[in-house]
Amino acid sequence: xxxxxxxxxxxxxxxxxxxxQQEYCVDIMAVRxxxxxxxxxxxxxxxxxxxxxxxxxxAVLPIMDLSSRLGLGSAExxxxxxIIVVKVQERMMGLLVDAVSDILSITDDLVQPTPDVAxxxxxxxxxxxxxxxxxMISEISLDRLxxxxxxxxx
Amino acid sequence: MDELEAIKVTFFQECEELLADLEGxxxxxQDGTSDGETVNAVFRAVHSIKGGxxxxxxxxxxxxxxxxxxxxxxVRSGKVDASPDLVALLLRASDVLADHVxxxxxxxxxxxxxxxxxxxxxxxxxxxGGAPAPAAASATASASDDDFDLxxxxxxxxxxxxxxxxPMTISVEEQAGADEQAAAGWMVVIQPKSDLYRxxxxxxxxxxxxxxxxxxxxxxxxxxxxxxxxxxxxxxxxTFKVKLTTDKSEADVRExxxxxDGDCDLTxxxxxxxxxxxxxxxxxxxxxxxxxPVAAAVAAPEVDVAALISAATAAPAPQPAAAAPVAPPPAxxxxxxxxAAAVAAxxxxxxxxAKAPLEAPGPGQSVIRVDPERIDRLIDxxxxxxxxxxxxxxxxxxxxxxxxxxxAIGLDELEQLTRxxxxxxxxxxxxxxxxxxxxxxxxxxxxxxxxxxxxxxxMEGEGTEVDKTVxxxxxxxxxxxxxNAIDHGLENPDERREVGKPVEGVIKLQAxxxxxxxxxxxxxxxxxxxxxxxxxxxxxxxxxxxxxxxxDEEIDNLIFLPGFSTADKVSDVSGRGVGMDVVRRSxxxxxxxxxxxxxxxxxxxxxxxxxxxxxVLDGMVVEVAGQTLVVPLAAIVESLRPKPEEVRxxxxxxxxxxxxxxxxxxxxxxxxxxxxxxxxxxTDGVVLLVEGEDGGKAALxxxxxQGQRQVVIKSLEANYQQVEGVAAATILGDxxxxxxxxxxxxxNLRRREAxxxxxxxxxxxxx
Numbered sequence: 001x002x003x004x005x006x007x008x009x010x011x012x013x014x015x016x017x018x019x020x021q022q023e024y025c026v027d028i029m030a031v032r033x034x035x036x037x038x039x040x041x042x043x044x045x046x047x048x049x050x051x052x053x054x055x056x057x058x059a060v061l062p063i064m065d066l067s068s069r070l071g072l073g074s075a076e077x078x079x080x081x082x083i084i085v086v087k088v089q090e091r092m093m094g095l096l097v098d099a100v101s102d103i104l105s106i107t108d109d110l111v112q113p114t115p116d117v118a119x120x121x122x123x124x125x126x127x128x129x130x131x132x133x134x135x136m137i138s139e140i141s142l143d144r145l146x147x148x149x150x151x152x153x154x
Numbered sequence: 155m156d157e158l159e160a161i162k163v164t165f166f167q168e169c170e171e172l173l174a175d176l177e178g179x180x181x182x183x184q185d186g187t188s189d190g191e192t193v194n195a196v197f198r199a200v201h202s203i204k205g206g207x208x209x210x211x212x213x214x215x216x217x218x219x220x221x222x223x224x225x226x227x228x229v230r231s232g233k234v235d236a237s238p239d240l241v242a243l244l245l246r247a248s249d250v251l252a253d254h255v256x257x258x259x260x261x262x263x264x265x266x267x268x269x270x271x272x273x274x275x276x277x278x279x280x281x282x283g284g285a286p287a288p289a290a291a292s293a294t295a296s297a298s299d300d301d302f303d304l305x306x307x308x309x310x311x312x313x314x315x316x317x318x319x320x321p322m323t324i325s326v327e328e329q330a331g332a333d334e335q336a337a338a339g340w341m342v343v344i345q346p347k348s349d350l351y352r353x354x355x356x357x358x359x360x361x362x363x364x365x366x367x368x369x370x371x372x373x374x375x376x377x378x379x380x381x382x383x384x385x386x387x388x389x390x391x392x393t394f395k396v397k398l399t400t401d402k403s404e405a406d407v408r409e410x411x412x413x414x415d416g417d418c419d420l421t422x423x424x425x426x427x428x429x430x431x432x433x434x435x436x437x438x439x440x441x442x443x444x445x446x447p448v449a450a451a452v453a454a455p456e457v458d459v460a461a462l463i464s465a466a467t468a469a470p471a472p473q474p475a476a477a478a479p480v481a482p483p484p485a486x487x488x489x490x491x492x493x494a495a496a497v498a499a500x501x502x503x504x505x506x507x508a509k510a511p512l513e514a515p516g517p518g519q520s521v522i523r524v525d526p527e528r529i530d531r532l533i534d535x536x537x538x539x540x541x542x543x544x545x546x547x548x549x550x551x552x553x554x555x556x557x558x559x560x561x562a563i564g565l566d567e568l569e570q571l572t573r574x575x576x577x578x579x580x581x582x583x584x585x586x587x588x589x590x591x592x593x594x595x596x597x598x599x600x601x602x603x604x605x606x607x608x609x610x611x612x613m614e615g616e617g618t619e620v621d622k623t624v625x626x627x628x629x630x631x632x633x634x635x636x637x638n639a640i641d642h643g644l645e646n647p648d649e650r651r652e653v654g655k656p657v658e659g660v661i662k663l664q665a666x667x668x669x670x671x672x673x674x675x676x677x678x679x680x681x682x683x684x685x686x687x688x689x690x691x692x693x694x695x696x697x698x699x700x701x702x703x704x705x706d707e708e709i710d711n712l713i714f715l716p717g718f719s720t721a722d723k724v725s726d727v728s729g730r731g732v733g734m735d736v737v738r739r740s741x742x743x744x745x746x747x748x749x750x751x752x753x754x755x756x757x758x759x760x761x762x763x764x765x766x767x768x769x770v771l772d773g774m775v776v777e778v779a780g781q782t783l784v785v786p787l788a789a790i791v792e793s794l795r796p797k798p799e800e801v802r803x804x805x806x807x808x809x810x811x812x813x814x815x816x817x818x819x820x821x822x823x824x825x826x827x828x829x830x831x832x833x834x835x836x837t838d839g840v841v842l843l844v845e846g847e848d849g850g851k852a853a854l855x856x857x858x859x860q861g862q863r864q865v866v867i868k869s870l871e872a873n874y875q876q877v878e879g880v881a882a883a884t885i886l887g888d889x890x891x892x893x894x895x896x897x898x899x900x901x902n903l904r905r906r907e908a909x910x911x912x913x914x915x916x917x918x919x920x921x
Contacts, residue, residue, distance in 0.1 A: 041891040042781065044827035045878045053870070053883060053891045058538035060883045060891055062874040092873045146875075 014104045014130075016137050017084065017097040020072045023137045024097075025104060025130070030086045030142055034100055037081040048074065051096055056085065063094040069145060071121055088142045095145075104137070106130060111139065158210075165206045167523075169255045172199040174592050176248050181595060184241045193236065194416060196244075197226040203255065205413075212258040214269075219254070221273045222247050225280040240279060247272055249596050339368060339399040340407050343421040348390045350417035357394060363410040368400030397425060526622065529583050533769060536572070536579045537866040543572045544887035580767060584619040587665045587672070590628045591616045594636060594663060601640045608647060608658040609640055615665035620672045621767035627744055628674065628764070634737045635676040635760040636661065643678035643758050653755070655679065667766075671746075674762040683752040685709045692718060710750050710758075714738045744768060745788040773865050773894060774842065775886070776856035779829035782892045784865055784884055785854070789897040791843040793859060798837050811841060811853040818843065821904045822855045823895070827879050844897045852901045867894065879903055 015034075016025040040052030040063045049068035053060045063083060067075040075081065075096055083094040111128035127141040179196035182188040204219035226244070228234040250272045256262040342364065346357050364370050375393040379385065398407065404422055411420055547565050555561055591613050602609040620628075644650075644659035651657060662677040685706060692698045692712045704712075712718060716735040741748045745765050752758035765771075765788075773784035774793070800812045801820065810817040820841070822833035833855065842854045865884035868891075870877060881896035 039890070041883075041893065042829075043874075043877050043893070044829065044880065050874075053874070055541075055885045055889055055891050058534050058541070058868070058885065060868045060870055060873060060885075062870075 011105050011107055014106060014137075014139065015084070016101045016104055017082070018099045018101060019067050019070060019075075019097050022070075022072070023101065023135055024066070024070075024126075024140050025137050026084070026086060026095075026140050026142060028103065030088065032085045032087050032092065035083050035085065035094075037077045037079060037083060037096065051077075054083075054094065056092070056094070059092065061085065061092055061094050063096055064145060066095045066097050066140075070125065071119070086142055088146065091146070093146070104130070104132065106132070114138075162210055165210065166255070166259050168206065169203055172203050173248065173252050173255060174589075175199045176251070177245070177592060177595065180241055180245050180248060183236055184238065184245070193226070193230045197223065197230050198415065200226055200251070203251070207258065210258075214264065215251075215254040215258045218251060218269060218273055221276050222251060225276045228280050234280060243275060243279060245595070245599065247276055249599070252596075339397065339425040340404065341421075341423045341425045342396040342398055342407060343393065343419075343423075344396065344411075345393040345419040346390045346414070347417050347419070348388060350414050351388070351390060353414075353417060355414050355417065357392075360410060360414065361394065361396065364396055364398055364407070367402045367406060367410070368398055370399075371397040399425075526583075529579075533579050533583060536576050537769075538885075540572050540576055540866070541885045541887065541889065543568055545889050548887050580621060580769065581619075583622045584766075585622055585625050586617045586619050587625065587628065587674075588616040590625060590632060591663060591665070593629065594632065597633060598636060598640065598661065601637055605641055606646070607640060607644050609644065610658050610660050611636075612660060612662045613664070614662065618665040618667060618672060620764075621769060623768035624672065624744070624764055624766065627740075627768075631737050631741055631748065631762055632663070632674060632676070634734070635674075635762065636663065638734065639676050639678040639680070639758070639760070643680035643682075645681050649681070668763070670766060671763045672766055674764075676760040676762075677757060678759075679757040682754040682756055682758055683710050683713070683750070685754070688712050707751065710752050713750065714748070745771070745786065768867065770864050770866050771884075771894065773863060773884075775860040775863050775865075775892070776823075776840070776842070777858040777860060778827070778856050779824035781824075781829055782860070782886060782890070783823065783856070784863075784892050784894045785842055785844070785856075786881070786894065786897065787862065789844045791845050791851070793840060793842045796836050796841050796853075801836050809836065811836070811843075813843060813853070818851045818853045819904070820853045820855055821900060823900065824855075824857075826900055826903050844901075850901060852897075852904075854895075854897070854900065865892075865894070 013028040014025040015028050015031055016023055018024075038054055040054045042052040043050055043062070049065045051063040051065045053062050055061070065075050067073060075098070077096060080099065082097055082100055084097060084100065085092060085094050087093075110130050110132070112131065114123055114126045114129060122138075124144050125140055126138045128139050130137045130139060176196055176199040179188065179192045179199070182192050183196070200219055200223045204216055204223055207215040207219060222244075225234065229236050229240070234240065250264070250269050253262065253264045254269065257264045344357065344360065346355075350357070361370065361372055373395045375395060376391065378391045378393065380391070385391070400407075404424075407422055408420075411418065543565075547569065550561060550565060594613070595611055598609055598611045639661050640659075644661070645653070645655070647657045650659065660679050662675070664675045664677070666673050666675075689698075689704065689709050689712065692715065693700045695717060697715045697718060698704075698712070714734050714737075718735065738748050741762060741764070745768075746763055748760065748762045750758055750760050771784075772787040774787055774790055776783050776785055796811055802810050802812060802817070804810050804817075809820040811820050820836055822836070824830040825833045834857075836853075836855045839855050839857045840859050842856060843851065844854055845851050865886075868883045868885060870880060870883050870893075877893075879896055879899045880893045881899075882894045883891050884894055886892045
């Protein structure tokens, strides 16, 4: 993975957000924008964590319900819910989350490997855990989230 | 990509254009519609390819282009007659050259044997026609000595032949050569045309090149300069007279102007020892009157035209002195004959730049190269603008603002403007079908020689424009149609002779706009479709019922059935039985139609029609289970509200709709797409009778029809992946994404649940 080549001690910035009662984060370089929830057009024949598609300034943007994807149950989106638009490889995707918390500036040595207790799904999505001021924040590995990526990883 | 690679990419792009020009020019020569300029253009195309290839060290390409160019040069100079046989050879040579270019690009290989044979043939021909020339002229120094050995060898063999006229021409050259020896140098008069500067050439560089041959004395004739107010800053008004003292030959001097060939009027006259250059005598009065900067520039042996022009333009208008040298001297003092000639020639000089843009709007001129992605981006933005405008209009309507209010009127105008912008932007991306058509002559030549038939391809409507998205998809069906026409449509030469037709078959490839679509027709003058045989084969292969009564048209179109092949033998070219049905399917996938009509003994016509763009689509907006969907209009045969007696149950869950004595399966879009679990009563909704790509019909049930609309196609795959049953997405006036239904996939999705009988052909289903 690319990030492992990052020298220890080099600072990275992460955006952290809440999904249910848990805290997750993604690399800020992958985030294109953050926008409020707007109703999505549902996609037939798609996994239930795909909320559907929305219009992002003329582009069709798929929205993934991160809560459902992580196995925490489907979210019931309200106006307070947030879509984090991320770019994974050449594709854009919206992640539906409960709320954005803050921006973290960390060094790689703060990232601990994912403990063995976690289930397979979590282990494949979480690349590491950051302990910060008593909080536990899991860093999401974005390239594993899309369905075919999961198939590749399996 | 490093810089050199980037330049190389540009070079190959230019090669494409040059090869197209080359082929176009040769075809014009073949048709007899060429003039002297065509031959020059053909020569320049090969020459430019060679030049560029040399810069990148693409040796095989350079070697072949060189041989090719040499022969073309002979044609150009009239040493070799451009007979039809020669043009045919040149056309084949252009194919080989195209192969070399592709190979140099790393795409495909060159058939070495073919290339060598072709090179040898070209050389032989050159030697043939221009044989005595090199032999006689070998004493004269020339820029291209390396050719001579080859040609001279051939020339020796051909010495017996009578080419009396050719040595005559040569002897004149020899005479000139003799003069050259005596000449102390050359008087070179260079009159650049505006094109020279437009092609980023620079007269200063030419002068410097000349200086390499020997000391030069340059004077400039600015007598053609108009009044400052009338001056076109981009036009060329100056004539340079260069007195070159050298022992080099005229050919050497001409070589300097190799790359500006045709872009400047060049006269080279030998300069005898003691010859006074006539020009300065004439120039002198003008120079004296000239203001300082201009005079300085003119006096300098190397004249920077740009500087001169800017000096002239910079000079403020009220200064009468500045205008003086620009205006032609009213009464020149001591006008020499040469000067008189220069003055006489002036009107033509002045006329030339004005005429140029009119007569040559061809490739390369005033054409901008734009990265297609930028245009795509612009199209995206404009379609967003259209959507946004529709959103505002909807909001305004929701607020109950009257139609007659200023706001509503302004919005109407905005809508018109945005539509116009959309059309104009789409027009930018529209391209003439020429880019596809120009690949076809080669294909026809190859296929014709493979099947041993003589074919002439006539193309019409190459300028017909269609969106880039469609252009890319045209090539395959046209290729198939042409192959089919040559292989199956045209008779063998013997057969043709028997029925009294010319041995050479004619295939016409035509493009035209009809009813908002582009229509491509391929017509042959062959035997036409043998209908009894076609029907028999279809029956034998079990494709249709034996006792089926079909119209002529229906029989003709049987050839599109999957697994149909009329060829007695399976040939290399076509006849594998996958041809036409595959073509039809791919055409239908694009929202197009293909059909054939035929007159026995007189030939057949394939007609292909496609939408002008694949970026927008005419669709029917429907509501299904609270979702808004778009059904492509091209797939819809009719829409209707079913009456209870028309709906019949079939099996436990299936239902069919009776439409004029035939039964069409009912498909509920909502439950097939997974929007709802149970299909509602079809009589509560609307039924869209659709026809799939394979001709199968289905009655799609929707809750409600919102209307017909043109929608902009947005890809789902760009950010996600393909979704079964969905062709693409679009954005509606309310800003929401709506999915465009893939009619075939929906029909197939239903089939998977309940295996349906084999799909039947439309006309047969209507039995």
